[in-house]
Amino acid sequence: MQRLRFPKLPPDLVPEPTPPAAPPAALALLVGRREFLKGLGAVLLALTSPFTRLRRVYAAARGRFFTADELDTLEALCERILPADGDPGARDLGAATYIEGLLTAFDRPVPLIFAGGPFSDRNPFPDNATGTPSRKRPRDAFLRFIRLTPWQQLRWQAELFGSDHVTGAAFNDVAAGGPLPGLRQIYRDGLKTVDDAARSMAGAPYAKLSSLQQDAILTLLDRTVFKPDPRRGTSFVDLLIQHTLEGCFSVPEYGGNRDGRGWALLGLEGDDQPLGYSIFSLAKDGYNERPDHPMSTPNPDEVGGPRALSADGERIQQSIIMLATAISKFFGE
Amino acid sequence: MAQDDVLGNRALRHFDVCVIGSGAGGGTAAYVLTHDDIRHQNVLVLEAGPNPFRGLDREPHQPLPFPFHGNDELKYAVRGYIQQDPFLEPRTFRVDDTSEATLAGDVNSLPKAVGGAFQHADCKTPRFNAVDFRLKTAMDALIAANPGLLVKGFNDEPANFADWPLSYDELEPFYAEAESLYGVQGLAGDNVFESQRSRAYPMPPGVPMYFALRLADGARRVTLPGYGPLRPHTYPAAINSRFYGDRPPCVDCGLCSGFGCPNNSKGSPAVTTLRRALLSGRCLLRFNATAIRLVNDGGHVSAVEYVDGAGGRQQATASAFILAASAIESARLCLLSPTPSGAVLGNSSGQLGQNLMFHLQSTVSGFLPERVHGERGRAVTHGISDFRGVAPGGEEIRLFATDGGQRVALGGICEFGASQGLPITEDGDIYAFQLPGPLGARMGAPLKNVLRDQALGQHLFGLVMQAEDAPQRTNRVDLDPRYVDAHGLPASRVTYQSHAYELETRKFYLPIMKQIIQQAGAKGFTVDAETVYALVRPRDALLGLAPTSRHIMGTLRMGPEGTSSVVNPAGRFHDVDNLYACDGSVFPTSSGYNPTLTIIAVALKIAHGIVGTQPSG
Numbered sequence: 001m002q003r004l005r006f007p008k009l010p011p012d013l014v015p016e017p018t019p020p021a022a023p024p025a026a027l028a029l030l031v032g033r034r035e036f037l038k039g040l041g042a043v044l045l046a047l048t049s050p051f052t053r054l055r056r057v058y059a060a061a062r063g064r065f066f067t068a069d070e071l072d073t074l075e076a077l078c079e080r081i082l083p084a085d086g087d088p089g090a091r092d093l094g095a096a097t098y099i100e101g102l103l104t105a106f107d108r109p110v111p112l113i114f115a116g117g118p119f120s121d122r123n124p125f126p127d128n129a130t131g132t133p134s135r136k137r138p139r140d141a142f143l144r145f146i147r148l149t150p151w152q153q154l155r156w157q158a159e160l161f162g163s164d165h166v167t168g169a170a171f172n173d174v175a176a177g178g179p180l181p182g183l184r185q186i187y188r189d190g191l192k193t194v195d196d197a198a199r200s201m202a203g204a205p206y207a208k209l210s211s212l213q214q215d216a217i218l219t220l221l222d223r224t225v226f227k228p229d230p231r232r233g234t235s236f237v238d239l240l241i242q243h244t245l246e247g248c249f250s251v252p253e254y255g256g257n258r259d260g261r262g263w264a265l266l267g268l269e270g271d272d273q274p275l276g277y278s279i280f281s282l283a284k285d286g287y288n289e290r291p292d293h294p295m296s297t298p299n300p301d302e303v304g305g306p307r308a309l310s311a312d313g314e315r316i317q318q319s320i321i322m323l324a325t326a327i328s329k330f331f332g333e
Numbered sequence: 334m335a336q337d338d339v340l341g342n343r344a345l346r347h348f349d350v351c352v353i354g355s356g357a358g359g360g361t362a363a364y365v366l367t368h369d370d371i372r373h374q375n376v377l378v379l380e381a382g383p384n385p386f387r388g389l390d391r392e393p394h395q396p397l398p399f400p401f402h403g404n405d406e407l408k409y410a411v412r413g414y415i416q417q418d419p420f421l422e423p424r425t426f427r428v429d430d431t432s433e434a435t436l437a438g439d440v441n442s443l444p445k446a447v448g449g450a451f452q453h454a455d456c457k458t459p460r461f462n463a464v465d466f467r468l469k470t471a472m473d474a475l476i477a478a479n480p481g482l483l484v485k486g487f488n489d490e491p492a493n494f495a496d497w498p499l500s501y502d503e504l505e506p507f508y509a510e511a512e513s514l515y516g517v518q519g520l521a522g523d524n525v526f527e528s529q530r531s532r533a534y535p536m537p538p539g540v541p542m543y544f545a546l547r548l549a550d551g552a553r554r555v556t557l558p559g560y561g562p563l564r565p566h567t568y569p570a571a572i573n574s575r576f577y578g579d580r581p582p583c584v585d586c587g588l589c590s591g592f593g594c595p596n597n598s599k600g601s602p603a604v605t606t607l608r609r610a611l612l613s614g615r616c617l618l619r620f621n622a623t624a625i626r627l628v629n630d631g632g633h634v635s636a637v638e639y640v641d642g643a644g645g646r647q648q649a650t651a652s653a654f655i656l657a658a659s660a661i662e663s664a665r666l667c668l669l670s671p672t673p674s675g676a677v678l679g680n681s682s683g684q685l686g687q688n689l690m691f692h693l694q695s696t697v698s699g700f701l702p703e704r705v706h707g708e709r710g711r712a713v714t715h716g717i718s719d720f721r722g723v724a725p726g727g728e729e730i731r732l733f734a735t736d737g738g739q740r741v742a743l744g745g746i747c748e749f750g751a752s753q754g755l756p757i758t759e760d761g762d763i764y765a766f767q768l769p770g771p772l773g774a775r776m777g778a779p780l781k782n783v784l785r786d787q788a789l790g791q792h793l794f795g796l797v798m799q800a801e802d803a804p805q806r807t808n809r810v811d812l813d814p815r816y817v818d819a820h821g822l823p824a825s826r827v828t829y830q831s832h833a834y835e836l837e838t839r840k841f842y843l844p845i846m847k848q849i850i851q852q853a854g855a856k857g858f859t860v861d862a863e864t865v866y867a868l869v870r871p872r873d874a875l876l877g878l879a880p881t882s883r884h885i886m887g888t889l890r891m892g893p894e895g896t897s898s899v900v901n902p903a904g905r906f907h908d909v910d911n912l913y914a915c916d917g918s919v920f921p922t923s924s925g926y927n928p929t930l931t932i933i934a935v936a937l938k939i940a941h942g943i944v945g946t947q948p949s950g
Binding site for chain 1: 383385399400401402403404405406407408411412414418420421423436539540541542543546574575576581582583584585586587588593595596621642643644700702703704706708709710754756757761762764765766768772773774775776777778779780781782783784785786787788789790791792815816817818819821856
């Protein structure tokens with residue numbers, strides 16, 4: 001079992017006074033160490049109730065992996081990783097749908113691992129006679145997922161179900177000090193831990209808590225309970241963040257990044273074949289650039305001056321400069 | 334298995350040559366061996382990876398169909414669609430013999446698929462310099478002529494340098510043939526350091542990238558000590574800038590380095606040489622077929638054992654065998670093939686697997702205040718070759734006057750680069766995982782804000798120098814005693830570290846690289862040295878971790894003597910009468926340029942030598 005260490009909680013973790021209807025306990029419990037310890041013990045010892053098992057069967061029958069409660073928890077977690085503001089957050093972008101698609105990849109005749117090619121239907125073909133976009137669009141070939149080779153199947157089944165649950169996948173389990181844990185079980189266990197922690201510490205399922213409470217619990221569990229798995233090198237929260245990013249910014253055919261709105265919030269076009277950014281013109285025996293997305297000149301909206309970065313953006317760039325300097329000094333350069 | 338993992342002429346039963354690997358070396362060799370109507374061989378190609386292409390062996394009465402590649406970050410950068418899989422085929426890594434090798438994820442792995450690793454590259458194709466092929470002789474002469482000149486790797490802390498057993502002039506017709514076969518864009522004369530060429534580039538350079546023009550301007554304002562301003566140039570690449578054969582021009586879609594090309598405008602082996610071999614009627618290609626042993630009597634190979642796509646063990650016979658699985662895998666196949674006496678096949682020199690070279694990549698980066706939009710373009714459109722440390726024409730080594738006296742500095746070509754627009758694997762990964770604690774943005778509003786800013790992805794730009802890596806016998810590949818692959822065979826163990834030759838050179842050029850960034854208008858500062866490199870790609874050899882240069886050379890070095898090299902100048906093993914190598918493994922030295930065009934040229938020379946044909950004029 002993981003060794004638990006509890007950090008001193010920063011004062012800003014104490015919750016805002018909640019509306020009268022909410023139970024007064026909430027996160028105040030977090031401040032009392034003994035109660036917290038008790039709650040956490042309950043989290044770790046809690047057993048799956050038969051009732052939950054029933055709901056799981058029901059979910060599987062609908063082609064789902066998560067029960068409705070698990071999905072609520074997952075969606076709430078993803079949303080805390082990439083929250084909605086003026087732009088859509090992970091919930092709007094379908095991150096949880098993406099994650100469920102990954103975990104149930106093998107429930108389909110062709111597993112949802114590698115999208116097809118060459119093109120989606122998001123962009124037109126170039127017209128090389130004139131060097132302009134044509135009106136012709138390809139069909140979305142990304143939707144036709146690629147059949148896996150038996151080796152790829154072995155690899156991805158081990159990823160999802162665990163190397164000790166897939167015939168022929170345990171070949172390095174002894175040398176590596178243990179099996180590769182499967183993502184499905186990691187999610188089952190992780191979501192349960194989060195939800196149990198929420199119930200013990202705040203008296204309600206995670207999905208029902210305020211975003212402030214959710215942030216506090218996620219941060220706390222990230223720092224204390226969820227440790228990197230030795231074989232994977234990643235913790236449950238690491239995977240959750242990774243998969244939320246994937247679910248928000250991968251090509252929409254995998255189930256997330258709804259309507260490409262994840263890319264839009266980044267100011268990126270996303271997949272841009274077959275049009276691309278420069279269009280060859282047979283008429284002039286040379287290329288035309290797209291005026292709205294030029295290749296060799298600054299963006300049209302930045303000719304007069306750059307777009308401003310957020311405070312966080314500036315801070316990250318400064319972080320990198322700081323680390324850069326430190327690393328350079330370390331190498332004596 | 335309903336799968337039919339075969340391309341080419343299925344009626345062929347008997348093979349003159351079996352080529353192991355279908356990439357730049359193997360695809361090229363297969364083409365030459367099957368091409369000539371009089372002098373030709375029947376060829377079997379074994380490819381370990383899957384086939385991401387459509388219609389490669391279909392008659393070319395219409396344009397080649399587009400492949401299964403797509404602009405899809407998840408498929409390539411996260412899930413490794415055609416990458417050697419670190420779970421199925423792990424590699425271990427250590428810096429020296431005293432440390433224990435550990436599973437290190439990606440240890441300079443190259444893609445495994447029909448057409449090989451070049452399809453995954455952005456297909457940069459500079460040639461090596463003329464002096465590279467006789468570097469040992471030239472350096473020894475320079476040292477003799479300049480008393481007091483100390484050169485790390487030569488007369489100080491000597492490495493295992495050796496001349497190539499062929500000259501640039503001998504290789505030049507094959508370079509020209511390679512550029513024509515693969516369709517290289519470039520501008521003759523643009524790079525003054527390039528050695529003499531007999532033919533112009535087949536196509537002119539395509540559209541330049543904005544940040545590359547900024548860097549080129551910056552470079553022109555920087556002086557190389559004693560030799561005047563730097564001379565940036567367009568970067569040669571096997572990417573169409575015109576319709577070329579039946580392949581269309583590049584659309585500069587951006588996802589180039591690390592991605593397969595969706596419209597076949599990258600001249601990867603599958604859509605150029607390999608396809609021609611498959612259309613000749615003299616070639617059969619089996620994919621998902623992993624060679625695991627060369628059946629041999631110590632001096633002759635009679636068959637190759639391979640695992641097919643369904644996991645069954647098969648044998649294929651041929652009169653001759655060509656290793657072209659890339660330097661690490663070609664060496665590993667020899668290591669997995671004991672002779673009847675229990676020795677390693679082909680290792681009478683004792684150097685098989687040694688002299689492994691990667692190029693020492695050094696990155697200097699800065700932030701531009703405006704968006705650099707590196708997602709538009711071919712990854713790299715410009716570079717500088719001044720840091721190769723040779724005179725214009727590439728025939729002579731340059732001497733630099735420094736406070737400490739004269740010195741040489743043989744680095745390598747510098748690529749001008751920026752992010753290709755990878756929010757999951759670059760921006761997101763760095764903010765959430767790689768920047769420690771409070772310096773990063775693990776989740777929530779801060780993560781969203783920096784992602785929206787694209788604080789790195791749209792603002793970072795820089796230079797990467799591909800510096801020459803000295804051959805060292807201690808840098809090598811052998812078999813790991815603990816870890817195995819999915820077939821139960823020992824994994825490759827890579828032992829590698831950088832040495833004084835390349836580290837000193839890097840120190841010499843880093844300050845000049847920083848000046849370029851500053852002159853290009855980087856916002857207030859430069860991120861120097863390993864900085865971003867260590868952050869973006871934390872497996873730097875300098876940090877004791879496995880490099881990811883993707884430039885893999887050595888292990889089966891070519892030379893005139895069987896005592897100090899593995900293959901002879903014809904590419905044949907000195908001590909195995911029907912076994913050849915024609916990939917990066919045969920390189921005696923690594924030069925300071927992207928190696929693929931030279932791999933192709935050497936493969937052309939070896940294969941033409943086998944059938945007795947000449948390069949096409």
